[in-house]
Amino acid sequence: MLTYFIIIVLTLGVIGVYITNSMRQYNLNQKKIQILSQANVIAGYISQYQDLSDKSINYLLEQQQIDSRSRVLMLDKDARVMYDSNNGIMQGKLMPTAAILDAIDGNNNVEQLTDADDELIICAAVPIIEHKAVTGVIYYQASAADTVDFMNQIFATMLMLTILVSIIIGVVSFIMSGIITEPIRSLTEKLSKAAEENTDYIIEKDTGGEIGQLIDSFNKMTRQIQIQETKRQEFVSNASHELKTPLSSIKLISDSLLNVQDAPREMVDEFLTDMNVQVDRLTRIVDKLLTLTRMDNSAVVSRMEFAVTDITELCTNIAKALRPLAEQKHIELSCNADTPVYSKIERDRMWEAIYNVLDNSIKYTKEGGSVSLNVTKDENSVIIEISDTGIGIASEELYKIFDRFYRVDKARSRETGGTGLGLSIALTAVELHGGNIHVESEEGRGSTFRIIIPITFK
Ligand SMILES: Nc1ncnc2c1ncn2[C@@H]1O[C@H](COP(=O)(O)OP(=O)(O)O)[C@@H](O)[C@H]1O
Ligand SMILES: [Mg+2]
Structure with a gap:
């Protein structure tokens, strides 16, 4: 039951970890796609209206429902910051990061970073294209905290579920193991008691099912052994008796002969003939016994x-x-x-x-x-x-x-x-x-x- 319990809990754990990981990966990818497409929308707008003032860009971002925690930078094609939604802090500075340079080359870029507060941020750098030429870059930074929070919530739920299921399985296993092992334990007890008492090996049958069948088989076997044992005892006592009868006769005859002094020839002959008959009888019995035991011996039979x-x-x-x-x-x-x-x-x-x-x-x-x-x-x-x-x-x-x-x-x-x-x-x-x-x-x-x-x- 413990093994069973451990296997189930381990399986649950592995499945839980796998599911949360894949979900995390999926959600992050979705988030990246969302950020990238938002950045592209902004770049599209900006390419339509040339020489926009900061105010009009702010207005545009508001229209796009870019939340205040996100940050949008617009750079020219020399990687100089033209606009920074974060109070223009970076305005006029050069920002030649790999992603931005790649965007200047005309490619879409998205990457994930962790900021100073250890919060996950997703950054997209996309080119602003006018008449098929790159005129600048939109650099869009958005927090992925909502995704991370969501994932943590799922993880916590999974953990809770695993613990709950483990507890339920643990309790059920414990009860089941009791139900299953109790009859076996009691049977073992009865068996050893029967073996100790050594009088009657028949076990009282008090349960049905498999254990009941086991008791029946055991009792059947015991009865067979008892029958065999009775036969064996009878055989030994019969054999001894059969062998003893001619031996007693021989003893009697030889005693009588020894007791008679100078016995006549005819008397000796008669006694010896009687003795001979008994010896023949003994030989016959022993021969037959040997025949039987030989047939009982599987090694002899196989030969x-x-x-x-x-x-x-x-x-x-x-x-x-x-x-x-x-x-x-x-x-x-x-x-x-x-x-x-x-x-x-x-x-x-x-x-x-x-x-x-x-x-x-x-x-x-x-x-x-x-x-x-x-x-x-x-x-x-x-x-x-x-x-x-x-x-x-x-x-x-x-x-x-x-x-x-x-x-x-x-x-x-x-x-x-x-x-x-x-x-x-x-x-x-x-x-x-x-x-x-x-x-x-x-x-x-x-x-x-x-x-x-x-x-x-x-
Ligand atoms: N054909 C038969 N007619 C009557 N009784 C028989 C017959 N065959 C066997 N028996 C009985 O069965 C007993 C066992 O036979 P068996 O094993 O050959 O021993 P036995 O050495 O006495 O012949 C005999 O003692 C006899 O009482
Ligand atoms: Mg016979």
């Missing part, structure tokens, strides 16, 4: 190699890889993928995503059920649909199954070697390709997972 790949062929191979598992459970696995669909993908990530979803369908379908994999294509995306006649997922669980370590039935999942990371990995991989996964499911009837990936060659 991934995307290549144009036939997705149909990819799906056929995944079905082939999982067929033994399906056969083991007497599940009918059908794969409807014939026409090639090409898109630029990261083959390993995409393999993992589809594999995890198909693996789930086989895992969470009872013996004798069926699982199908369909690959179709629409205008700009490829749709991989994986349906099963399995146990299904309750609708209130549907939005959680993509969370890291989330499993609907922990015991069953662990039995089947699940870690709860499969779907998170699948979704992260698909999102990496700009795609998405939709689920429809009915408990006891089965589920359908739809992986949608935009087709791209860039």
Whole structure:
């Protein structure tokens, strides 16, 4: 506001000075023209009546309404003063000034001077011409005090106006700055208070307008952070728990082994086999975690190699890889993928995503059920649909199954070697390709997972 105020006052000042200066110049020029033409009129009269007496000249000047403060001199062509309206003081004296000599040469002359009282005077020297010959000079001196007074008056008015406008703008600026900054100040206060109290960063919204929008955005951001923070805490506690379970088993087994003296070979073998299973489980969890964190890391992602790949062929191979598992459970696995669909993908990530979803369908379908994999294509995306006649997922669980370590039935999942990371990995991989996964499911009837990936060659 101060800057704004200074700029306006400066601009006003500059404009004021400019206007008064141009007006002064204009008025002075007008005055000069007026004096010059009056001098010419006098010279014209004088050239008409030759050998005029001082008295008749005085009369002539009166007729011309030459005021008493002005002074008129008549000189002959030798620059000698023949007549002086100021009581004849200069009469008979030579006055060869530059202007007068120039007038004798036949030119009009006008100049401005300041007299002893510092008053502005305008002097005109014009030739008296008779029969095309210069016979003398009229030297006419007039005060420009009226012009100067007028200009001073204008200057004073301008100054007054500038000061008045500055005061008004100053007051308005002051009030406006208060109105504008007050909400920002109060918001800043609330923000720092919220940060200090550190419990709930949500700020009470008590104003509308831009500040209200700002509060809304801030609160939205805070809620996002809170959601992320809750997810992070859950993830850490889940991860620790998942890692701890096999570790406790291993600890238990090794403790029991150490406690048995001279254990028989078969017992050692059995214990070591159990331990091996737990170590495998640990390795699986850690591998999957690494896969996830790698996909979270943008530097790693930027190094991934995307290549144009036939997705149909990819799906056929995944079905082939999982067929033994399906056969083991007497599940009918059908794969409807014939026409090639090409898109630029990261083959390993995409393999993992589809594999995890198909693996789930086989895992969470009872013996004798069926699982199908369909690959179709629409205008700009490829749709991989994986349906099963399995146990299904309750609708209130549907939005959680993509969370890291989330499993609907922990015991069953662990039995089947699940870690709860499969779907998170699948979704992260698909999102990496700009795609998405939709689920429809009915408990006891089965589920359908739809992986949608935009087709791209860039
Ligand atoms: N096709 C499906 N049918 C029923 N439940 C499923 C299916 N796919 C996933 N789920 C549920 O979602 C959970 C998360 O899946 P996932 O992340 O792959 O973990 P898991 O390692 O347990 O398979 C599973 O534990 C299971 O409860
Ligand atoms: Mg799984």
